[in-house]
Every structure is written in structure tokens, then in C-alpha cells.
Amino acid sequence: MTEARPGASSPRRTAVAPVAVVGGPLQVLFVEDSEDDAALVVRQLRQAGYILNWERVDTAPAMATALRAQVWDLIVCDFSMPQFDAWGALEVLRQSGLDLPFVIVSGTIGEDTAVQAMKGGAHDYLLKGNLTRLPAAVERELREAIVRRERDRVEEELRDRDRRLRLVVEQAPLLLWTTDAELRFTSFEGGASGRADGTDSRPLGMALQAYFQMTVPGSSLVASHRRALGGDSVAYEFNWRALTFQGRAEPLRDQTGRIVGVISVGLDVTERKRAQEKIDRQLQRLGALHTIDMAITGGVELTRALGVVLEQALGGLRVDAADILLLNPHTQELSFAAERGFLTLALRYTRLRLGECYAGRAALERRIIDVPNLVGYPGQLARSPLLPEEQFVAYCAAPLIAKGQVRGVLEVFQRRPAARDNEWLEFLDALAVQAAIAIDNASLFADVQRANVELTLAYDTTLEGWAQALDLRDQATEGHSRRVTEMAVRLGRALGVGEAELVHMRRGALLHDIGKIAIPDHILRKPGSLASDEEQLMRQHPVRAYTLLSPIAYLRPALDIPYCHHEKWDGSGYPRGLRGEQIPLAARIFAIVDVWDALRSDRPYRPAWGRDRALAHIREQAGSHFDPRVVEVFLEIADVFDKLLPSGPTRP
Numbered sequence: 001m002t003e004a005r006p007g008a009s010s011p012r013r014t015a016v017a018p019v020a021v022v023g024g025p026l027q028v029l030f031v032e033d034s035e036d037d038a039a040l041v042v043r044q045l046r047q048a049g050y051i052l053n054w055e056r057v058d059t060a061p062a063m064a065t066a067l068r069a070q071v072w073d074l075i076v077c078d079f080s081m082p083q084f085d086a087w088g089a090l091e092v093l094r095q096s097g098l099d100l101p102f103v104i105v106s107g108t109i110g111e112d113t114a115v116q117a118m119k120g121g122a123h124d125y126l127l128k129g130n131l132t133r134l135p136a137a138v139e140r141e142l143r144e145a146i147v148r149r150e151r152d153r154v155e156e157e158l159r160d161r162d163r164r165l166r167l168v169v170e171q172a173p174l175l176l177w178t179t180d181a182e183l184r185f186t187s188f189e190g191g192a193s194g195r196a197d198g199t200d201s202r203p204l205g206m207a208l209q210a211y212f213q214m215t216v217p218g219s220s221l222v223a224s225h226r227r228a229l230g231g232d233s234v235a236y237e238f239n240w241r242a243l244t245f246q247g248r249a250e251p252l253r254d255q256t257g258r259i260v261g262v263i264s265v266g267l268d269v270t271e272r273k274r275a276q277e278k279i280d281r282q283l284q285r286l287g288a289l290h291t292i293d294m295a296i297t298g299g300v301e302l303t304r305a306l307g308v309v310l311e312q313a314l315g316g317l318r319v320d321a322a323d324i325l326l327l328n329p330h331t332q333e334l335s336f337a338a339e340r341g342f343l344t345l346a347l348r349y350t351r352l353r354l355g356e357c358y359a360g361r362a363a364l365e366r367r368i369i370d371v372p373n374l375v376g377y378p379g380q381l382a383r384s385p386l387l388p389e390e391q392f393v394a395y396c397a398a399p400l401i402a403k404g405q406v407r408g409v410l411e412v413f414q415r416r417p418a419a420r421d422n423e424w425l426e427f428l429d430a431l432a433v434q435a436a437i438a439i440d441n442a443s444l445f446a447d448v449q450r451a452n453v454e455l456t457l458a459y460d461t462t463l464e465g466w467a468q469a470l471d472l473r474d475q476a477t478e479g480h481s482r483r484v485t486e487m488a489v490r491l492g493r494a495l496g497v498g499e500a501e502l503v504h505m506r507r508g509a510l511l512h513d514i515g516k517i518a519i520p521d522h523i524l525r526k527p528g529s530l531a532s533d534e535e536q537l538m539r540q541h542p543v544r545a546y547t548l549l550s551p552i553a554y555l556r557p558a559l560d561i562p563y564c565h566h567e568k569w570d571g572s573g574y575p576r577g578l579r580g581e582q583i584p585l586a587a588r589i590f591a592i593v594d595v596w597d598a599l600r601s602d603r604p605y606r607p608a609w610g611r612d613r614a615l616a617h618i619r620e621q622a623g624s625h626f627d628p629r630v631v632e633v634f635l636e637i638a639d640v641f642d643k644l645l646p647s648g649p650t651r652p
Contacts, residue, residue: 026052026142029066031077031089032105033058041076041105041134048135049403059083060092067096073145074138079106079117079125090121099148101141105131136444143437147293154286161275175245175266178252183208183225186261212240224249228262236266243270281423284316292434302442303338309410309435310340316427319412321390323347324400324435325359326408334359334409341413346386359409362397366406368425371395372417391415396425398432402440410435463510480597483644485509487593488561488586490640494633495589505586508561512590514548515541515562539574542566560584565591570624580627588627592618592634593641595625600645611642 026045030038038056045052057063058081066072075093079086086104093102104117104125114125123144124137177188185203203211209222224234228249237246247266251259292309306324313322321341325334334352342348355364362369374395394414400407410432488509492502516524519541523534530538545562549555564578564587571579599614609617615638622631634641 026050026138027071027073028052028054029063029072029075030054030056031058031063031075031081031084031086032056033078033081033083037078037105037128038076040128041131044131044134045138048138049405050135050138060088063089063092064096067092067098072098072100073142075100075102077102077104077122079104079109079113086117086122087120090117094121099145101138101145103134103137103141105134136441139437139441143293147290150286150289154282157282158279161279174268175247176264178261178263179208179225180261181229181259183222183229183262185211212238225262225264228264229259231259238266243268244273245269278423281316289430289434292431292438302438305438305442306338306435307340309431309438310338313410313412313428313431314341316431317412317424318418320415321392321413323350323411324408325350325352325411326439327354327363327406329405334363337408342390344386344389346390347411358395359397359411362399362409363406366399366401368399368429369397370420370425372420393417394420396420396428398428400432400436400439402433402436405440407436407439407443460507463507466511466514480601481510481513484512484590484593484597486644487597487641488590490637491589491593491630491634492586494637495585495630497585497589501586504557505561505589507555508558508586509590511545511549511555511558512561512565512594513541513545515543515545517548518544539566542575560586561590563587565594567591568625569627572624583627588630592626592630595621596634596641597645 028042028045030041032038035056038054042052042054055066057066063084075089077086077089086106090102093100101124102122104114104122105128106125107128109117109125109127117125123141126133126137175189178186180186184205184207188203208225212221220236221238224236227234228251231251233251234249235247236249237244239245245266246269247264249262249264252261252263254260289312292305292312310322310324313319319341321339323339323342324337326337327334332354334350334354336348336350339347350359352360354360358369358371372394374392390413392413392415394417396412398410400410410428412428485506489502489506492505497505519538523530523538526534542563542565546559549559549562561584564576564584567573567576567578567583567587568591569580569583569588571577573583596614596618599609599617600611602608615635618626618631618634622628
């Protein structure tokens, strides 16, 4: 099934300019019955910097057809649809034989169901109300898909090389010779490739060590032949004319069984050893990239993640030193961030403009700058007075680019000349990509943290506004909410309440009388005693507070005070008649400071009490109205609360 773009007559996906995400625009298949929901996800990804092509399907046949029609980078699936669901989509994907990142986006999925979906083959799940996590989830799934594809490619390459190596072994040139008891050649054959020295001459009568130009008497070849003369079968390996040979020396016997010489077969294994070394390097480098990826996905802070990148660079690239410079997007300057392998502080205080020095050029031109001979061309690196002490002879700089943005530069240094082939440069570029991802993730995490702080501040400011509005409605209690909030937090801290719980206590204290919003003004502002029916209505304000606040998930942990601050230790309180420790601790704490502030403040129906009279009342109510343990701590720090009263500590 294909869909027409809104406002266009042509079917299927939105056409966009190709920008490399995974070798080009991100190809996304939406299994979604709502075009608006799919468009919302598309907009979220585009805001995160992705360029994408997409198609929407909502039935199993349409999904199967889409999977056959083209290659997809990502599947985003609604959990439940009228004709289809995520379980069916996972089955269609399984039957297709494809291994694609599969992300469930739903507005209703529960945690248990999400876990079952992950076990069933889904890679991640997100709630539609929290799509800000989508770009990070997509980035992670794409990165893991790349790692899986790279692993499959390397494994296939290893299998292919193993087949080729077997063929090389079968057709490798052989050296077959015999020697007498003095280790002089009595026969010599060059095997399938002719003579080992490229001629038809045979070194008959020549000493074994002289022909192979071995100057070390204890070489493995000569030593193995001497042991063979003693009756042993000995394996050996030796290097000759830039080739490596492996073979075995066997005793050569005459018809009587007497050892008269040595027979030996040597196989040229040069290519096999080189191939094995290359495979080992590739596996080491793949392991290095995996180590870096684990550090990034494991939430390691940026400095440590960059340290992991540099450590893997030293080992995988076989360089002597490396550093990372970060780009300040505001000043457009590169500055030092991390280093490994330096003997001095030569580049610790680096600050470069874009285009300045090799690193600045790499960032500006977005390409690797390779300087194989620093001795003759130090460039602006010579500006560091300590650099000569490092004795670097070669240098390379790679830009760190994530989502099209330059994040910094990776620099590597060598103290000895070394050949740098395309494989080496590709690994350097892969390390630079991983470093850029680490920096981008750290930046994204910092942005999310900042947004969370700003959102929390906005919430708390709103709560303070509500509390102030309640105080303004009842002018007799103006400032009451602010004061009792501060008192409750201080008393809670003195009782050992954790900081996380104090946050909820503060919010609950601010909103402790929010239920009075439902109380008519003629009752709320009545200067005299309340009638029985008025008293009953007033006693409903904790219930009204619960009804008002409980639907708000953010405020549910703060409900203890608004709902229970009129409960009493002996069970005579309201609205539920809770007793003793049935009353939440936050409400027991708040009950004391609420009464204290009320007694010490003027009210229309009575003047403020003096300090001693109020303290005596608190003591008397311990065990009936108040928790005795909380009263004990309150009395120890009562002087602190005097300072928060409207007239300060000098109040009579």
C-alpha cells in the first residue's frame, strides 16, 4: 500500500534533498493507521536534523510489499491499529528475513507489554507523548544496525579470505631439499613455482646456512636440521628474501636405517601471515569501535568517553600520541579537550580559529589533513615551544562531524615514520565519527537536562502562583503558604527527610489549601465562628484538594499534605480519621507548622498568640493532635521558625 502526500497528486513518499545519514536520506517505513501520527514523527526527526524518505502502511500485505519493494533503514510501528498491530508487523518482518531496527511508538503501551515486545523482536519503544526521545533512539538503533552490518561484512570477509587462504596454501611455492650430514645440499627443488632464486641453478654442494644467507648460527632453520640429524622431526620457520617459510626437517636414513642427512620441505607462508596480520588488525579495530560504542551508549560522561576514543586510537592506529580539540560554536574556536601519550604539555593550551593551523584547516575544509613529514614542514605546530621535545615526525588531523555539524578535531602524532594506507585512514575516520557521536550525545544530554530544569522551574513557579492566588483571596492568611512551606521543609530536613522527598513536601505545602478554592467567599472570609453546615463544607477542602490534584501525575507524590494535614495523631481529625503512623510523615510535619503559623499570626476572629503560649499549646497537643516525635524536634528548633513570622523574632 502506498499513500499520497498531503496536497500532492503523486503517490508514496515525500521527496527531499539527499543528505547522507546511512549512505543517503534515512528510509523510514511507518506501520501506522494515522497519517497525522506518522507526520508528527517525521517532523520530530526532521527537527533533529534528519533528511528522510518515508512511506506509511497499515496492513500486513502492504507491509510485506513495501519490504520487498526497497531497502529500509528503520521501521516505526504503532502498537495497535484497527486492522493490524505490532505483533503482526514483527511476524511480517521475521518472515521477510530482514534484520531492521524496529521501534514501537504508542500512546497506550504498558511496561510489561513493552518488555514482551522487546523479547518478540522490537528494538525499542516510545510513548507518543514523549517523542523527544525519538532522535536519540533512532541514532542508537541506526548505529547498532551499522555495527551489525559491519560485523556481518567482516565475518563474510573472514570466511572469504579463509577460502582464498586455503587456495593459496594448496598452490603455494614449495622448497624441497636434502642435505648430507654436513648440512650441504645434495638435492634442491623449487616446487611448483620453479627455483626459489628465480634461476635454474641448484645450490648442490653449498652449505645450508650460506645459501639462505643466515648469519646467526642459532637460527631456527639450521638448529632444526641439526636436531633432525639426531633423529628428531623438527618444525621451523625462517625469513629469506622478504619471504616467510614454514616447514619440517626429518632425518634422512639409508637402507640400514643409519641417519645420513636431512630431508626438508619449506612452504612460503608470506601472504598467509600478512593476511592474518591484516585480519587481526581489522578485528582489533572493530573491537576498538565496539568499546567506544559501549562507552557512548552506556552513558559515560564526555571526558571519559573521549579518553576511551583516544586510548583506542593509540592502540588501533599504532600512533604515539593523540588529542581531541572541541569547537566552540559561539566563538568558532578549537580548544583542547583531552589527550593521551604526550610527554609534555605542548598542546594542552591550544586555541585555534577555523582555518588556522592543520587542525583548523581540517575543521574548516571537513577533510583529513595528513602531514607525513613534520620535520620538514611543522607548520603552525611550531608555535608550541614544547613541541620539539616530543620529537614527532608525522601528524594527521581528522574533523569530528555529527549530523552535518563540525564538533571538533582528532589529532594523532607519531615519533617515527610510518606508512599510512587507505585502511589506516578509514579507521582514523571511523574513530573521528565515534568521537563526534560521543560529543553530540553529550550535547543532547546537556540540552535535555537544561530543558528538564527549566520545566521543573516553570512547574514550581506555577505552584507558587497558585499558592499566592489563594493567599490573596483570603487576605487574613496572606503569606501563610510561603511561610509554612519554608517551615515544613526545615522541620523535615531536621527529621532526616531526604532531599528528593523534601521536593514533594515543598509542593504539597504550597498547595495545602488548594481545596479551599471550592469554598464560597462568605464562609472563607467569615470573621466569626462557622455554623455546623458551614463547618462541614469547610472540612471538605482536603477532599476537594485530592480530587483536583490526583489526576496530575506530576503532583501525586505531593498529595500527602493537601489531603492529610488535618488528620490528628489520636484519630479525631478529618477527612478520613487516620490515626498515628497511618498519617503520612509529611502531613504530620506540616500539621505542626500550620498550627504554629496560624497561632502566631493575626486572624479576623482573634489576635496572634505570644510565643510561650503557642509553644505550650504545641506541647499539650503532643500525642493527641501531633506526633510526639515530631513535636520534640520542632521544639528544639522553634527559634528558627520565629524568624519566618510576619513580624520576625521580636513578636510578643
